[in-house]
Amino acid sequence: MDPIRESLLKKSKASKLEMRGKIITYFCIGLIVAIVLAIFYFVASKGLATxxxxxxxxxxxxxxxxxNPGTLDKTGKPEVGALPMIAGSFFVTFLSALIATPFAIGTAIFMVEISPNKGSRILQPVTELLVGIPSVVYGFIGLSVVVPFVRSIFGGTGFGILSGTFVLFVMILPTVTSMTVDTLKSVPRYYREASLALGATRWQTIYKVILRAATPGIMTAVVFGMARAFGEALAVQMVIGNASLMPSSLITPSSTLTSILTMGIGNTVMGSLENNALWSLALILLLMSLFFNMVVRVIGKRGALK
Structure with a gap:
């Protein structure tokens, strides 16, 4: 073969590196997909065994x-009613998100619109510090501060949904705040300039223009915060009371899916009814995480269409 033609047909070093990079990338993607599918299969197979x-x-x-999976009711059926834990999980999730959202939006507005310099110098490190605190530390603070506070103000034992809500509020606040800050920064500058040019005040611009343009991103931040709250285990377990009873009030001991899982999964025999019932609770958690991800994708698509 002609040496010139052979040199032209020969793959260059850059093309070989590109091909190698594609192979590594596809391998990593395939590995991630395989791990996710394996987790889904494992949890589903254990959870559906119930x-x-x-x-x-x-x-x-x-x-x-x-x-009470270890006992039977009067009809001979095992007592594996998960409604108290499901209700407790939803209560603490929605209440903590309801409290955290106004604080997160207000903090983000201050950091982006009111005082960007002070916000980035003071509030940004504080937010990052809250993210890095371990869950067990939040649990100990809740046990030492929040529970006595709830007991002295509202009565009862101090353990319950209200204490769990306060702890989760602090835990999800940095997540919602950080994502809201990024959303507000992504609003085009000409939105602000056009609003001010039409005679709107700064607060009118923030409320009527910026927040409305950032609504899909803020909703996404809230959903991510709810997903974090729904899956939190250790901190909630330490302050909620861990009573497998239907919540009758915010100050009575209750439980969540994660608190029952963390307490019982190490004390059951693999393959028994008690163990399978706990895996069914884990399956509910997994399905709820999928639901939150789907909600985020729907909100993101609607925001992109706007």
């Missing part, structure tokens, strides 16, 4: 109010 192997009714599991 219904297919132990013959527990899905309706009784989701709507039952008594959780």
């Amino acid at each position: 219904f297919f192997t132990d013959k527990v009714s899905i309706k009784d599991f989701l709507l039952g109010k008594s959780w």
Whole structure:
């Protein structure tokens, strides 16, 4: 073959490096997908064993109010009602998000619109510090400060949904705040300039223009915060009381899916009804995480369309 033609057809070093990079990239993507599918299969196979192997009714599991897998009720059915834990998880999640959202939006507005210099110099390090604090530290603070505070102000034992809400509020606040800050910074500058040029005040610009333009991103931040709150285990377990009872008030001991899981998963035998029921709770958590991700994607698509 002609040496010139051979040199032209020969792959260059850059093309070989590019091909090698593609192979590594596709391998990593495939590995991640395989790990995710393996996790889904493992949790689903364990969680569905409660219904297919132990013959527990899905309706009784989701709507039952008594959780004591080791005993049978009067009809001979196992007491594996997960409704108290599901209700407790949703209560602390929505209440903590409801409290954290105004604080996060106000902090983000101050950091981006009111005083960017002081915000980045003071509030940014504080927010990053809150993110880095371990869950067990939040739990100890809640046990030492929040529980006595709730007991002295509202009565009761101090353990309950209200204490869990206060702890989760502090835990999800930096997440919602950071994402809200990024959302406000992504609003085009000409939105502000056009609003001010039309005679709007700074607060009118923030409320009528900037916040409305950033609504999809703020909603995404809130959903991410709710996902963090829904899956939090250790800190909530230390302050909620861990009573497998339907929540009758915000100051009575209650439980969440994660608190029951962390307490019971190490004290059961693999393959037993008690263990399978706990895996069913884990399956509910996994499905809820999927639900939160789907909500984020829907909000993101609607925001992109606007």
